[in-house]
Amino acid sequence: MSTTNKKAVVLSSGGIDSTTAMAIAKSEGYTIYSLSFRYGQRHSVEIESARKVAKAMDAAEHLILDLDLGKIGGSALTANIDVPKHDSTEELAAGEIPLTYVPARNTIFLSHGLAWAEVLKAGVIFIGVTAVDYSGYPDCRPEYINAYEKMANLATRAGVTGETRLKIRTPLMKLSKGEIIRRGIDLGVDYSLTLSCYDPDQKGRSCGKCDSCLHRKKGFKEAGITDPTVYV
Amino acid sequence: MSTTNKKAVVLSSGGIDSTTAMAIAKSEGYTIYSLSFRYGQRHSVEIESARKVAKAMDAAEHLILDLDLGKIGGSALTANIDVPKHDSTEELAAGEIPLTYVPARNTIFLSHGLAWAEVLKAGVIFIGVTAVDYSGYPDCRPEYINAYEKMANLATRAGVTGETRLKIRTPLMKLSKGEIIRRGIDLGVDYSLTLSCYDPDQKGRSCGKCDSCLHRKKGFKEAGITDPTVYV
Numbered sequence: 001m002s003t004t005n006k007k008a009v010v011l012s013s014g015g016i017d018s019t020t021a022m023a024i025a026k027s028e029g030y031t032i033y034s035l036s037f038r039y040g041q042r043h044s045v046e047i048e049s050a051r052k053v054a055k056a057m058d059a060a061e062h063l064i065l066d067l068d069l070g071k072i073g074g075s076a077l078t079a080n081i082d083v084p085k086h087d088s089t090e091e092l093a094a095g096e097i098p099l100t101y102v103p104a105r106n107t108i109f110l111s112h113g114l115a116w117a118e119v120l121k122a123g124v125i126f127i128g129v130t131a132v133d134y135s136g137y138p139d140c141r142p143e144y145i146n147a148y149e150k151m152a153n154l155a156t157r158a159g160v161t162g163e164t165r166l167k168i169r170t171p172l173m174k175l176s177k178g179e180i181i182r183r184g185i186d187l188g189v190d191y192s193l194t195l196s197c198y199d200p201d202q203k204g205r206s207c208g209k210c211d212s213c214l215h216r217k218k219g220f221k222e223a224g225i226t227d228p229t230v231y232v
Numbered sequence: 233m234s235t236t237n238k239k240a241v242v243l244s245s246g247g248i249d250s251t252t253a254m255a256i257a258k259s260e261g262y263t264i265y266s267l268s269f270r271y272g273q274r275h276s277v278e279i280e281s282a283r284k285v286a287k288a289m290d291a292a293e294h295l296i297l298d299l300d301l302g303k304i305g306g307s308a309l310t311a312n313i314d315v316p317k318h319d320s321t322e323e324l325a326a327g328e329i330p331l332t333y334v335p336a337r338n339t340i341f342l343s344h345g346l347a348w349a350e351v352l353k354a355g356v357i358f359i360g361v362t363a364v365d366y367s368g369y370p371d372c373r374p375e376y377i378n379a380y381e382k383m384a385n386l387a388t389r390a391g392v393t394g395e396t397r398l399k400i401r402t403p404l405m406k407l408s409k410g411e412i413i414r415r416g417i418d419l420g421v422d423y424s425l426t427l428s429c430y431d432p433d434q435k436g437r438s439c440g441k442c443d444s445c446l447h448r449k450k451g452f453k454e455a456g457i458t459d460p461t462v463y464v
Binding site: 063065066067068069071072073074097101102103104105106107108111112114115116118119138139141143144147148150151152154155156157161 | 295297298299300301303304305306329333334335336337338339340343344346347348350351370371373375376379380382383384386387388389
């Protein structure tokens with residue numbers, strides 16, 4: 001990466017993973033272009049967290065795009081299906097794709113990131129996916145990210161003119177939730193700004209029982225750090 | 233393709249290419265799920281053409297999604313940049329990517345198609361791209377489509393569970409505009425329903441001078457068929 005092009009588009013949900021990915025991008029000297037989506041998710045209050053995070057990270061810009069995924073449906077996050085709740089992390093289904101999976105969500109997110117990166121002439125997109133403590137979503141795996149990067153480099157001007165190659169960076173891919181949080185704390189991340197819950201209440205308090213809350217709790221426990229989240 | 237899954241998502245702009253691709257899908261026995269986008273294009277009247285086409289083709293559904301590409305910009309079609317006009321097809325720039333290129337547009341379109349295909353359990357997406365009489369857009373080339381298909385099959389449930397593989401079909405890839413029109417006429421397409429112009433007037437009449445109008449005129453001329461388009 002040349003120093004003449006240190007712009008990075010960072011996909012930001014306002015959660016732990018994307019916030020840590022953003023902190024890593026910042027620590028490497030990138031100018032941050034934060035990208036968030038309102039996609040009809042029931043937890044759209046996460047956008048407020050993403051705003052606070054972008055501000056705390058001195059993002060050059062925080063672009064919030066509206067997506068029409070509600071009309072496509074197929075997920076407990078965008079359709080009228082209850083978000084599954086559990087009493088303990090032992091109940092997180094292993095190897096199954098849960099109801100909260102949103103069809104092609106990361107592909108749609110990355111594709112908007114790709115468009116913005118091309119306009120900004122940014123050479124990198126950061127995405128906070130992890131294949132360790134994750135929800136079993138197919139679009140979080142390294143083989144998917146690699147295939148996306150290959151496609152992306154054929155999709156844009158760069159694929160024709162041989163300009164800057166786009167890199168999709170996934171610095172959390174091999175980290176557990178606890179390791180992600182420890183990494184973020186080392187980089188000075190204030191996790192009280194972040195929100196993980198799929199089904200927060202009207203006041204923005206986390207439910208404490210959805211997949212995402214359970215992964216978050218487990219992470220703080222593993223990291224040996226007090227969880228600053230306000231639960232119901 | 234088994235006969236138990238003959239659903240096809242067809243990306244439809246209401247123009248000649250996507251309409252012909254839809255006619256081909258229909259002729260192969262697919263049930264048509266037409267997908268169009270309002271993305272801030274100045275020629276959003278094309279959506280009306282897409283509606284007429286979906287009706288004429290007996291589509292099972294015509295989903296119209298709103299995209300927020302205007303905020304990303306970077307194109308004469310979505311930003312405040314004039315659409316280039318020409319007096320003859322000789323002026324169409326060869327080998328250059330024109331101002332009307334919308335960054336990552338086909339990637340964003342296909343990604344929504346991918347999401348919908350997953351929800352519908354459709355095994356095929358048809359897209360009317362062509363690498364012959366085209367505008368030099370990088371996301372119309374076969375190497376791009378092949379890379380997209382590989383990525384798509386890792387992005388969704390199918391990539392994990394080994395369910396139906398998704399196929400991206402590009403039946404027009406090697407056809408000239410004239411050949412596309414002849415193919416469509418053979419299949420009974422009524423091209424008076426379609427609109428190609430990037431910059432139509434308030435009454436929906438085509439400008440006759442943008443890249444897309446010139447390709448359309450050239451196509452009808454080559455096909456030896458009277459152009460039913462109403463030009464300004």
